[in-house]
Every structure is written in C-alpha cells, then in structure tokens.
Amino acid sequence: MIRSGHPPGGPASPTLCKVWRDPTVRQRIVEYLGGRRVREATCAFLGRLDAANPSLFERHPPENLDRMLDEGCELARSLEDRVSMLIHLDVEYVNHDNPAAAYLDPERIFRLQEPLARVIEAGLLDFGIRYLHLITGQGHHFVWRIPRESEIARAIAKLAICTPPDPAAPAPEPLFSHLALVMEHFAHLVKRDAAPDCAIPVEITARHVGPGASGMREMLSIDLSEYGDPLHSRMIRIPYTVYRKPWVSGLIDRMGIEDRVKEFFTLPLHEMDLMQLLRERHRPEKIIDLARRAGVNIPQQEKGTARLLDDYLRSPLCAFHRSFYSVAQNHPSLRPEGHYKTPLDALPPCAVHVLGEPNDWLLKPSGIQLVTRCLLALGWHPRHIAGLIRAKFENPLHGWGDKWREYDASQRAEFYVRLFSGEIATGLDAGVDFNCFSQQEKHFCWNPCGCSLEPFRAGLHRLFNPNPSLP
Numbered sequence: 001m002i003r004s005g006h007p008p009g010g011p012a013s014p015t016l017c018k019v020w021r022d023p024t025v026r027q028r029i030v031e032y033l034g035g036r037r038v039r040e041a042t043c044a045f046l047g048r049l050d051a052a053n054p055s056l057f058e059r060h061p062p063e064n065l066d067r068m069l070d071e072g073c074e075l076a077r078s079l080e081d082r083v084s085m086l087i088h089l090d091v092e093y094v095n096h097d098n099p100a101a102a103y104l105d106p107e108r109i110f111r112l113q114e115p116l117a118r119v120i121e122a123g124l125l126d127f128g129i130r131y132l133h134l135i136t137g138q139g140h141h142f143v144w145r146i147p148r149e150s151e152i153a154r155a156i157a158k159l160a161i162c163t164p165p166d167p168a169a170p171a172p173e174p175l176f177s178h179l180a181l182v183m184e185h186f187a188h189l190v191k192r193d194a195a196p197d198c199a200i201p202v203e204i205t206a207r208h209v210g211p212g213a214s215g216m217r218e219m220l221s222i223d224l225s226e227y228g229d230p231l232h233s234r235m236i237r238i239p240y241t242v243y244r245k246p247w248v249s250g251l252i253d254r255m256g257i258e259d260r261v262k263e264f265f266t267l268p269l270h271e272m273d274l275m276q277l278l279r280e281r282h283r284p285e286k287i288i289d290l291a292r293r294a295g296v297n298i299p300q301q302e303k304g305t306a307r308l309l310d311d312y313l314r315s316p317l318c319a320f321h322r323s324f325y326s327v328a329q330n331h332p333s334l335r336p337e338g339h340y341k342t343p344l345d346a347l348p349p350c351a352v353h354v355l356g357e358p359n360d361w362l363l364k365p366s367g368i369q370l371v372t373r374c375l376l377a378l379g380w381h382p383r384h385i386a387g388l389i390r391a392k393f394e395n396p397l398h399g400w401g402d403k404w405r406e407y408d409a410s411q412r413a414e415f416y417v418r419l420f421s422g423e424i425a426t427g428l429d430a431g432v433d434f435n436c437f438s439q440q441e442k443h444f445c446w447n448p449c450g451c452s453l454e455p456f457r458a459g460l461h462r463l464f465n466p467n468p469s470l471p
Contacts, residue, residue, distance in 0.1 A: 016242055016263070019240070019288060020069045020240065024291045025287065025288055026066075027291075028240045028291045028294075028296050029065070029238055029239070029240050029241060030065070031295060031296055031297050032238050032239055032298065033046075033062055033065075033077055034082075034083065034084070034298075038065055039062075041062035042081050042082045042084065043062060043078045043080070043081055043082075044082065044232065045059040045060060045061065045062070045077075045080075046059070046061070046062055046064060046065060046068060046075060046078075047059060047075070047076045047078060047235040048068060048073045048074065048075060057406075059078075072242065072244070073244070073248075074244040074245060074248045075241050076235035076236055076238060077235060078234075078235055079226060079231060079234040079235060080231045080232050080234075081148075083147065084145040084300070085145060085148055085176070085179065086236070087143070087145060087146065087183070087301075087305065088141065088143050088226065088236050089141070089142040089183065089186070089187075089222070090140075090141055090221075090222075090223040090226070090236075091117065091120065091139040091141075091220065091221065091222055092140075092220075092221050092223055093113060093218070093219075094138075094206045094218065094219050094220070094221050095216055095217070095218040096209075096443075097216040097217050099251060099255075100251060100257055100261075101216070101218070102137060103252075103261045104257065104260060106137075106278050109138070110135075110139075110274055112199055112200055113139060113220055115194055115197040115198050116198055116202060116222075117140050118194075119190050119193045119194035120140075120190055120194075123189055123190055123193070127304045127305075127308045127311070128303055128304035128307055129301045129305065129307075129308065130299045130301055130304070131143060131299060132144065132268065132296060132297075132298055132299060133268060133269045134237070134266055134267065134269070134296075135266065135267055135268075135269050135274065135277055135278075135281070136237055136266050137243045137245055137264070137266075139220075140269075141237065143236070144298060144299045144300070144304075144305070145299070145300055145301070146300065146302050146305050147300065147302070148175070151302070152302045152303075152305050152306045152309065153175055156175055156182065157175040157178060158174070159174075159178045159181070160174075161178060161181060161322055162174070162181070162325055163325045163328075164328075165328065165329040165386075165390065165414065166328050166329060166330055169410075172411070173230075176227075176231045179227070180227035180228075181312065181317075182308060182309055182312045183224055183227060184224060184227070184418075184422065185308075185311070185315050185317050186308060186312075187222045187224055188315075188317055188422075188423070188428055190222055191203070191204055191428060199212075200214075200218050200219055200220060201219040202219070202222065203219055203221060204419060204423070205222070205223060205224060205225055205416070205419065206219070206221040206223065206225075207365050207369060208364070208442040208443065209433070209442065211441060217441070224419070225365075225415075228411060228412050228414075228415030229407050229412060230406075230408050230411065233406040233407055239265075239266050239267055240265060240287065240291055241265065241266060242263055242264070242266075243265060243266050244263070246261065247263070262282040263282060264281040264282040265281050265282070265287055267281055268290075268294045268295075268296055270294035271293060316425075316426045317422055317425075317426050320425045320426060321422070324382055324421070324422070325383070327381055327383050328387075329386055329387030329390060329410070330384075343375075344356075346378055347378075348453055349447050349449065349451055350370060350439055350444055350445050350446065350453075351370055351371050353446050354370055354371055354444075355371060355388075358389075358393070358398050359398045359399055362389060362392055368416040368417060370439070370444060371385065371388075371389065372420045372421055373420070373424070373456065373457075373460060374456050375388070376424065376460060376463065377455075377456040377457070377458075377459030378459070379463075383414070383417070385417045385421070386410075386413045386414040386417040386418070389413035389417060390409050390410045390413040390414070393409035393413060394409050425464055427464075431461070434456070434457045434460070435457065436452060436453050
C-alpha cells in the first residue's frame with residue numbers, strides 16, 4: 001500500500017516509482033499525451049503545480065516526463081494540443097466546511113455523485129459521444145477530442161457569437177471561446193436533469209451553498225472553470241499518475257490527517273465497479289494490472305460533437321449568448337482612467353462588501369454571482385457587469401500581484417457573469433437562495449442590519465419572468 005512518505009513535491013517513494021516505471025503504465029501515460037512515443041506527444045506542455053501557489057505552474061516539455069514522475073510532483077498535461085481540441089468536463093465534490101472530506105470518506109462522496117455521473121454519461125451517449133472516463137480524488141473527468149482541422153472544429157470556430165470586450169480589442173481565439181458556449185449548454189442540460197435526484201446541491205462551478213442534512217456546506221460542481229481562462233493556461237490530470245493535490249496544497253498537514261489518507265492514483269474507470277476502484281487505486285499491483293487492460297487514448301468524436309453543437313444552436317441559451325455579446329463591455333459610467341464608478345449607493349451591503357474587497361471575494365464564484373444578480377435587478381446589461389468586474393480585476397490598488405500573470409481578467413469576468421446571468425435568463429436559476437438568510441448560511445453576509453435582498457429578487461423576476469406571480 002502507498003502511504004505519504006515524502007514531503008509535498010519531493011522525491012517519490014520507491015513504491016510509487018515502481019508503478020510508473022512499469023513499461024505498460026508508462027506507455028499509457030505517453031498515450032494520454034497524444035503519441036506512441038514521448039517525442040510524438042501532441043500536448044503543448046507538461047505542467048507542474050507550484051506548491052506555494054496552486055494558481056501558478058511550471059511548463060515543461062514532454063521529454064521531461066520521466067524526471068518529473070520520479071520527482072513525485074503534481075503532474076498534468078496541457079489542455080492545449082497541437083493537433084486536437086480536447087473537450088473536458090470535470091465533476092467534483094466540494095465541501096466548504098471540511099475540505100478533507102473527499103479524502104477521508106471517498107466512498108460517501110462518490111455515492112453522492114452517482115446520479116450526476118449517470119446523467120452525464122446518458123447525455124453524452126444520447127449525442128453519440130464516446131468519452132474517456134477518469135476518476136480523480138474528488139470526482140470524475142470526461143474527456144474526448146475533435147481534430148483542429150475537422151469540419152466540426154471549423155463550424156464551432158465560425159459561430160461568430162463571441163465578440164471582443166471592447167471595439168478596439170483583438171477578437172478572442174474562436175474555437176476555444178465558442179466551445180465554452182457549447183459546454184455551458186451541456187452543463188445546463190446536466191444540471192436540470194441531475195439536480196432533482198442528488199442529495200446535495202448541484203451547481204455549475206464551485207459555489208457556496210447553505211448547510212444540508214449533514215450540517216455541512218457541501219455541493220457537487222459541474223466545473224467549467226477552465227473555459228473561463230485562456231487555453232494555454234489550463235491543464236488536466238494524467239491517468240496513471242499519482243494524485244498529490246491534498247499534499248501539495250498542504251491540506252493533509254493542516255488537517256493533521258497524515259496517517260488517515262493513503263496516496264492514490266488517477267485512474268480510468270474500466271471493467272470494474274467504482275467502489276472497487278476506490279479500494280484498489282493505491283495498490284501498485286492492481287494499478288499495473290489495470291494498465292494492461294485499460295488504454296487512455298482520448299476518443300475522437302466529431303459526429304457526436306456536431307450533434308451537441310446543433311442542439312446548442314436551437315437552445316434558449318444560444319439566444320441569450322447572442323444577446324450577451326450584442327454590446328461591448330464599456331458602460332457609460334466608465335471613467336477616463338479606465339475604472340468603473342461602482343454604484344455602491346444602490347446595492348445591498350453584501351454586494352458592496354464584495355466589490356469593496358474584491359481580493360479575494362470577487363475571485364469566488366459566489367461573489368460574482370451575488371454582484372451579477374444585484375446589478376441585473378438594477379437593469380444593468382450583463383456584459384456591462386462583466387466590464388465592471390474586469391475593471392476591479394485590473395485595478396492594481398487591490399493588490400493582485402502576479403494573479404493575472406497566466407490568466408485574463410476580461411475573460412474571467414465575462415465567463416462567470418455570462419454563466420450566472422444565462423442561468424437566470426433561461427430559468428435554470430430561480431433565485432431560491434437569493435435572500436438574506438441564504439447569504440448568511442453561505443457566509444456571504446458581513447453586517448446584518450435590517451437590509452433585505454427581497455427588492456432585488458423581485459426585480460429579477462420582473463425582468464426575466466414577468467408573467468407568473470412571484471412565489
């Protein structure tokens with residue numbers, strides 16, 4: 001059995017090395033990089049996370065694979081690929097009160113995800129998409145690809161929905177930016193079908209929720225966050241490599257659970273029950289045996305992706321996206337020096353706090369959701385809201401340091417505002433948690449003072465659901 005016997009990011013134990021030095025395991029890893037040999041890999045780079053700052057990472061050429069494996073680092077491959085566009089859907093369990101819950105009781109957290117995983121699998125198969133299914137430390141990855149020069153890739157790139165944030169700005173990279181819209185649509189379908197059957201909330205991206213039956217603020221995230229950043233800045237886990245996240249992040253040490261969590265591998269789900277995989281994912285002989293039977297070549301799925309695109313183009317969400325991008329980010333309240341005059345007087349105290357302390361409250365999806373809901377209720381166009389948040393991200397007075405070195409403030413702001421306002425516009429978000437009590441449960445209320453979110457919730461209903469009476 002594999003136990004944590006080395007410091008985060010330090011040399012791997014001999015037992016770990018035994019796994020990836022097995023010729024079959026190593027071949028599977030190379031296969032996932034896009035080639036039969038390392039020198040043929042089509043991934044843009046291998047990524048090694050920074051233990052001190054997980055938002056940063058080191059880029060390494062694929063030829064460094066063996067050295068990086070032996071160093072036992074948290075290793076991933078680039079989402080960017082020279083030949084294909086990888087399409088990736090990440091599902092994970094999130095616990096805002098006990099971040100170690102996924103590692104202390106993995107069987108429970110994966111059982112909570114079963115209805116969600118079933119809906120995703122059924123949805124992909126309905127479109128005719130064959131996928132690679134991986135199991136990580138907190139959830140599931142579903143991965144497939146389309147060739148960059150394929151007809152479907154050209155069709156997605158030519159949608160011409162996404163426009164630059166400002167008239168003078170360069171146009172966004174068309175394939176990845178429009179693929180994000182299509183995946184947003186698929187996430188809507190999944191959330192609508194899966195949420196009623198799940199015991200804890202299902203949200204698109206990791207938002208804060210109130211406590212449930214367990215007494216904890218736990219939820220299931222359909223994580224599309226990678227589509228809110230530049231393609232070159234994102235990575236995905238490599239199967240048959242060790243999952244080091246709780247050690248690299250320092251979580252294991254902070255929680256004092258070194259003796260309760262065994263190190264384990266990210267693995268494909270193949271010819272076994274999920275619970276069996278969880279029991280065996282730390283056993284070298286089982287991992288090596290699985291590698292002999294389970295390949296991890298990412299399936300090429302052009303026809304199924306084309307069906308998904310057609311479904312998106314007929315959807316209410318597509319119509320909303322066209323409306324979203326019909327205006328630039330600039331708003332009349334933009335001052336000459338480039339920063340919005342924040343409408344603090346019209347906002348509730350909780351939203352004022354988020355905008356006044358954007359680092360790091362505005363980095364949290366729930367912070368952007370709160371501001372988006374309030375400003376929509378005041379009549380703001382959602383893309384103008386994205387412009388306001390972008391201005392906060394770009395203002396050096398908020399001490400961002402190197403936060404935006406790898407990422408793009410405009411793209412990040414636009415992604416989250418588009419996501420949250422799109423859920424409201426299509427009826428997926430009915431605002432059931434848009435009230436003061438829920439804000440307090442989420443720990444997003446800092447000064448209860450007799451104020452109320454009810455006028456803002458009523459305003460959203462008048463704008464997006466004008467005919468039915470307010471529940």
